[in-house]
Structures are given as C-alpha cells and as structure tokens.
Amino acid sequence: MKLPYTEVEFDAKGGYVDPEQIDEAEKLLDDKRPTDVIVVAHGWNNTAGQARELYERLVDSIVAVRPRVPGAASRRLAVVGVLWPSIQWAPVENDGAGAGIGDELAALEAEIAERVDDAGTRERLLALAPRLDTSSEAQEEFVALLRTTLPQASEGEDGGGFEALTKAPAAEVMAAARGGGALEGAPAAAGGAASLDPAGLEPLPAGGGAGFFDSIVGAARNLVNVATYYTMKERAGTVGTKGIADLLDRLHAHSGDTRLHLVGHSFGGRAMTAATVATSAPVSSLSLLQAAYSHFGMAEGWDGARKNGLFVTAPGKVHGPIIITHTRNDKAVGIAYPIASRLARQIGVGLGDENDPYGGIGRNGALKTPGGAAGKLLDVGGTYAFAEHDVWSLDADAFITGHGDVTGRQVGYAVLSAVTST
Template sequence: METLQGYPYFPIEFTKDGQVSNPTQQAALLAGLRQAPPTDLLVLSHGWNNDMAEAKLLYDRLMAQFKQVLATPAGAALAGRTFAVLGVLWPSKKFADTNLIPSGAAGVGSPVTTALLAAALDRLHGTFDQPGADQALDAAKKLLPTLEDQPTAQAEFARLLRSVVSPVETSPDVDASHDFFALPGQQLLAYLGKPLPAALLPRPTPSGPAAGVGPYLNGQQAGLGQFFGGIKAGALNLLNYTTYYQMKERAGSVGSGGLRTVLQAVRKQLPKLRLHLAGHSFGGRVVTAAAAGPAGQPPLPVSSLTLLQAAFSHYGFSNSYDGTHAGFFRRVLTEGAVSGPILITHSAHDSAVGTMYPLASMLAHQVGAALGDAHDKYGGMGRNGAQKTPEATEEPMGAVGSPYVFAKGRVFNLNADAIIQDHSDICHPEVAYAWQQAIALP
C-alpha cells in the first residue's frame, strides 16, 4: 500500500470527461479501506497541476503540515482518530499566460508580442475537448501577424478560440460566459484589450514569497498581461479566459461524475466513515461539485468541506446574489450536504484568482475601482471568500493553537492575507491547523 507522510494513500486518476481512468485504483481504495478502516478519509483535489507528480507533491506537502500540527498539543482535538488520503488526479492545464502559473517566467507588465501569443497557442495543444480544437489553435496562430490591423482577422481569431469549447455549460458560474459567446469577435478582443485605469495597475509587495510579482492588493490586480492595452493583450486574455472556461467545465465533470461515484461506493462500504473534502484552486470546484452532485440527485453527505484559494465565483453559495438567482452550489448548504463546517481561505495576494474573475468583468465591460474585489459581481472565492451568503462569517486565519469556534452547517471565510502570499502558497501550519479544527467537529 502506498503511503503519504505515513498515511495510507490512494491515488485515483480521472479522464477528461470525468470518469475513473483506471478501475483498479478504485478497487484498491475500497480494499484498503476495508482491510484497515480509518475513522476519517481526507479527499484532496489539486487545481491546475497538469503533472501527476506535481499533484502528489502538493498532497505530500499538505500532509506534512497536517502531520506536524497533529503531533503538537494543538492537534489534541483529533486524538484517537485515524486517517487515510484519497488523492484526486485529473487532467487540468496551465494557463496560456505564464503570469498565471506559479513561478511563471513572464514579467508583470511585459508587452504582449506575436511570439508570446504563438508560444501560448502551442502550449494549449491537447487542452480542449471539442473535436478539431488543436487545428483551430493552429489556424488562430496563422492570424497573429495581421491581428492588430485587420478586423476580419480579429473576428476569425475570436471565432476559432470559441470553437474549442462547448457553449452548453454543465457547470455554470457567475463569470460572464454568456458575453464570451455572444459578443462580436472584434468587440470581444477590444473589451479584453482595454488598458486598466491607473489606480488598478499592480504594485509589488515589499517582501515575502510574492514580492515583485505584483499581487492583487486593495483593488489592484496582476497577471492580466494587458497593462499596455491593445488587441494582442486582448488576445492573450481571451486565451486565458478560454482555458479557464474549459477547466471550469472539466472540474465540474470530474467532481459530479467520477469522484462522486467513487465516494458513493466508499460511503456504501463504510457508512460511518467521515469524509472530508479539500480542494485547491479548480480543485475547490471539483470537491464542491462532488458534494453537490448533479441536479435532481441528493447531495453526497460529507463531514467537512475545505476550499483553499478556490477558483469559482464568490457567489457560489449565495442565496441571492442579484435579488433573483442563487449560486450554483447553493444546494450544498440548503440540502445539508456538509454536516460540519465549510472553510474558505482567501487572500488579497492571490494574483491568479484575482485575475481570472476580473477577466469576466472586462468581458461584461464593467471595469471599475472594485475590479475583482468583494464588491465586484465577478469576484472569485479565493480572493474574497463567500459573498452574499447569510451562513458565512469572516475572521482572520489564526496561529496554530488559536481558538476557532466553527459550527456545523456554517461557512467560515478565513482571511489569510498575513499567511498566504500567492495562489499556491497554501502549505502552512496555520492552514493545516484550521483544517484540523474543522475535521475535529463531531
């Protein structure tokens, strides 16, 4: 049996359409849990780590912090509990703009060149599910030399990019996807290529892991690649949004499809086993979709849900974000999918989530002083926490040993500005401690 930091570890791979890739992995999970039943199963999902080795490294680092905190007096609340880990491995893809990739090489504010766009299009081969997607990317690449000067090339570039994803959403979000498909192509690039107001340009942090990266702070956001404005900047943002849209859909399919099926089998075999779902970035959508399930089906009962810098709308759990509509995952709360608490880490330093959702604001032509923050219709969970959600409360993420008063059926937005300095900067003892306190609720 494989282990992770001494805990039984069961990796399960999923296909692009959300199905279990290797049934023997599911069989190994069920057999392992049957032979040595733990009290708690920790279900972990990565975000855009395309490489399975990267995903396992993330899980190993998280569990190292978990084990370290558990061995201190602060871990006493979990005395007598035993744990196993299910590692979700799904085919995600990094963004076209390297500013959105942890340790990306492109500098903030760098002008967008034809060579940069060509390399971005090449990197996206194999990303999209629609038939002929790679051929469409190649055709878009041929348009780059005339993109700035020819409106017909701009319209065709947008058409080709939109052709690589399906307009039929299976995992909706408050993300301006209607505008993405409905706007004329030339207008789409123009909106996404508008330079930001001066007040929204990035400022480097004075110190810390994110120094010099230009994170999203007090209304500023980084990594859009369009600070100089123009059609090429709009094209790069269109590539990023198209990739976001595909990964959003795939994350929903993996969660509500294959992962949910696996966890239902686990629940059937061990009905008293506590299930704790935790996801980073798009993995937050994976695990939330697993708990919510498809429309018309009852939710999957789980003991806790932890979202680490989650990449979905900050209205995902809202009862009414616009006076009429509830968030797509509202039923997780209303139908009692989570018997314990829902934890959401959010940070102003998350330049990735602070980029993806402002792209939606640009698509909707709603760029203003609140771009991407808690007052923006198109803000992200990992940037702002759950908004317009009556069950949610806001508090700072505390030091190890801090008293948390988590409650069942409630949402806790943990402001991690002082701890999480970048989108993937989640492996901290403070994060592990908060997670354990949620797990500890009976």
C-alpha cells in the same frame, strides 16, 4: 506520503480512467480502517506529478501540526488523491507592463501550444499570432477560433455573460480584453480589474495608457486565459458531479462509519463543491483552498432578489464546517477570475473585491451565504470555533502569498481543525 494514500483518476467527462483504483481505495479502507478519509483535488495543474507534489506538501503540514490540534491524536487518517485533466492557467504574476512585443508574442505562442488541445485549431492560432498587431482580419479569425474551444454553455452566477462572449463582434471582444471597452449590452464603468496592470495592480489612465492590456498580443493572451477558464469551469463541475460524487458514494457504501472530508484547491475547489451537492454520501467537512469560482456560489439572493448560487445547497449538506481561504494576494482568482467574467459581460466594475459582482471566492470568501462567518486563517495553535453547517471565510492575507501557496502549516492546521471538529 506520511499518511496512508491512494489515488483515483478521472477523465474529462468524470469517468474512471482505471476502475481498479476503486478496488485499491476500498482495500485501503479495509487495511487501515481509518476513522477519517481526506479526499483532495488539485486545480489548474497540467501533470499528475504536480498534483502529487501538492498533496504531499499539504499532508506533510497536516502531519506536522497534528500534535497541536485537539482530538487529532485519536483519529486514524487516510488520503485519497483525485487526479483529473486540468489545464495550466497562465502565470498572472509574471505578466505586466515592460515586456517587449517579441517577448509577449513568444509567451502567447507558448500558451497556445500548451493549452489548445485540438491540433488543427492550435496550428491556425499559432499562424495568426504574428499578424495580430497589424491585421483586424487576423484578430477576427483569432477570436472565432478561440470560440470553437469553448464549451457549449456556462451556468452559474458568472455565466450570464457567456452568450455575449460567444456572440459579440470580435472587435468588441478584443477591445474588452485590452481594457478599453465593454461588450454591447454590458454597462460600462470606470476602473476595475479589467483595467488593471496585473503586475502592479495600478489602474490604467482613462482612455488607455501603458500596460499589459494595451497590447493586442497581450489581449490575445488574456483571451486564451478566458477560454481556459470556461473550459476548466465546465470540466471541474463535470468531474465533481459525475466522478467525485460517485467515488464518495462508493467509499461510503464500503465503509459507512468512515467520515469523509473534502479538500479542493483552485478549480479543484469547484469540483469538490459540485461533488458535495451531488453525492448521497455524508460529507463531514469541506475545505476550499483558494477556490476558483464565484463568491456568490453558495449565496441566497445574490442579486438582491431571488437568484441563488449554483451551490447554495452545499452548506446544508456538509455536517461540519466549510472553510474557505481567501486573500487579496491571489492574483489568479483576484484578477484573472473577474477579468474572465467581465470580458463576457461587464467591463471595468470594482477591483475584484467584495463589491465586484464577478469576484472570486478565493479572493473574497463566501458572500451572502447562509451560515456564513468571517474569520482569519490562524497560526498553528490558534483556536477555531468551527461548528455544524458553518461556512467560515478565512482571511489568509498573513500566510498565503499567492494562488498556489496552500500547503503551509497554517493551512494544514485549519484543514485538520475542520476534520476534527466533527
């Protein structure tokens, strides 16, 4: 690591895995006396090594562009890496039409084996998988078992349909996962991310047609992703609210003059936004890199009336800018996120874009958000006009090619520009 670095690991409930890591973080502050500490959280990775690799690549880019960022030379930087037990999301970019049923079944079985924690549930799902194409009873049991892996509740702008997902008849849930129906009580409409072939982004013909979502096994894979989504959503919020927020409080109490800057990728963006709302420590900047939560997460009156986003207070709590990279190239947030939401509530509306009520912030930026501004992710050397309490949605189509592509020099330049703006 090219900057002073330490890490703190949390469990799924936001508790410290090793409390001595707090002492190590405080020692880093004492030894290096940084002016600015960057606290960074990964998203859906399944190993600590993947997270560390992400952090190292991002830090490499920050160091490389440092001479080009005004005021950066006078800052003493240190990094605290957050580790938390996230779950690997299925690789949406690799899904699509053309896969044989045997290939799809093998992929489903691999994803169940990797991402279902409870051994008994995992074995029962694996036993059901080969029968899904021929047995409605197997489909019903599969849906019922997946429901046991879900959290008890899901709050937020996209949480209204969670109850429908947990209570609708299994046949309706499976039909929705295939792109061919809507859950009872949810308005139906034509088109939309739930009726897309994720490989080619082409709408399926009315009433069906060839594509990933026409396969029962493919629908089952999608439902496994939905269960992963809701588990990750709850866990990221818990880790941010109970774990990272406490870490920030402690760092600030130990070294009150050190500015704290938060960076979160994917569901790590949700964790960092939750921490921003919960902490009593001042946050100097917040960088959300392809964050996985609703584009109304920081909104006021997102429903056209009185409903505010779950994180509506975040902009007022960040002294400097909040920057958000977003791109249509992100299939994980741009497609899987609205599919996950619509399977629970509203099938086939929009394309995951800004007109989609269940769109993601990593796809569209922050909508209906106080202090919100639209911009572009700039090349190294560009000029950002960041100011206090700004929320900048940076169109990253030109530089970010997919969900995990968040460590390039343009991203490092934007993050460091946010850091030095305060």
